[in-house]
Amino acid sequence: DTAVSQTPKYLVTQMGNDKSIKCEQNLGHDTMYWYKQDSKKFLKIMFSYNNKELIINETVPNRFSPKSPDKAHLNLHINSLELGDSAVYFCASSQWDPTKETQYFGPGTRLLVL
Amino acid sequence: AQTVTQSQPEMSVQEAETVTLSCTYDTSENNYYLFWYKQPPSRQMILVIRQEAYKQQNATENRFSVNFQKAAKSFSLKISDSQLGDTAMYFCAFMKRDDYKLSFGAGTTVTVRA
Numbered sequence: 001d002t003a004v005s006q007t008p009k010y011l012v013t014q015m016g017n018d019k020s021i022k023c024e025q026n027l028g029h030d031t032m033y034w035y036k037q038d039s040k041k042f043l044k045i046m047f048s049y050n051n052k053e054l055i056i057n058e059t060v061p062n063r064f065s066p067k068s069p070d071k072a073h074l075n076l077h078i079n080s081l082e083l084g085d086s087a088v089y090f091c092a093s094s095q096w097d098p099t100k101e102t103q104y105f106g107p108g109t110r111l112l113v114l
Numbered sequence: 115a116q117t118v119t120q121s122q123p124e125m126s127v128q129e130a131e132t133v134t135l136s137c138t139y140d141t142s143e144n145n146y147y148l149f150w151y152k153q154p155p156s157r158q159m160i161l162v163i164r165q166e167a168y169k170q171q172n173a174t175e176n177r178f179s180v181n182f183q184k185a186a187k188s189f190s191l192k193i194s195d196s197q198l199g200d201t202a203m204y205f206c207a208f209m210k211r212d213d214y215k216l217s218f219g220a221g222t223t224v225t226v227r228a
Contacts, residue, residue: 031214043205043218092159094214096214101209101211101214110157
């Protein structure tokens with residue numbers, strides 16, 4: 001029943017490690033997003049993919065690399081993790097249609113870098 | 115870049131009473147969408163209500179309603195008959211039409227007291 005799901009929900013890792021977060025949606029949407037929520041709860045978009053094509057790439061370090069194997073999946077790989085990467089990462093999806101633009105969010109992945 | 119301002123970091127309301135959250139935004143666009151999302155302690159981002167800028171009629175979803183003042187660039191959320199389950203952080207968000215990128219305010223924490 002879950003519309004947008006993310007794994008894992010929690011991720012604790014050491015500085016310098018590489019980790020991935022996975023996202024899947026079963027809403028039939030063709031556009032997916034990654035947002036970052038920092039310790040002050042501020043939310044900011046990182047990336048967006050439409051039909052497996054990168055369409056939004058905000059000013060994010062190139063240690064972050066999104067990958068979309070198909071329309072229903074969007075993964076986020078982070079290399080050489082830093083303390084400042086600790087945050088909650090949200091995946092979202094929507095339809096690429098100006099009349100159906102509402103974004104639906106996953107439950108978030110809390111990443112803690114030690 | 116669009117700026118979304120939520121000037122109330124925290125609000126408290128008695129159960130069954132009404133609370134109004136303010137949101138202002140800065141844009142030179144004419145076609146855009148506005149949203150309110152709720153983030154309860156579970157961390158899930160839940161869509162509360164959306165408004166299309168070209169519609170003058172204020173959106174309503176059950177106990178949630180907005181007061182959209184386009185000229186003033188204001189988009190406040192009213193929660194009527196507050197319930198304990200309304201306790202959450204509420205985010206106002208802006209999206210330019212065809213942009214597919216949500217810009218969020220800093221959030222307002224609402225606590226409903228029994």
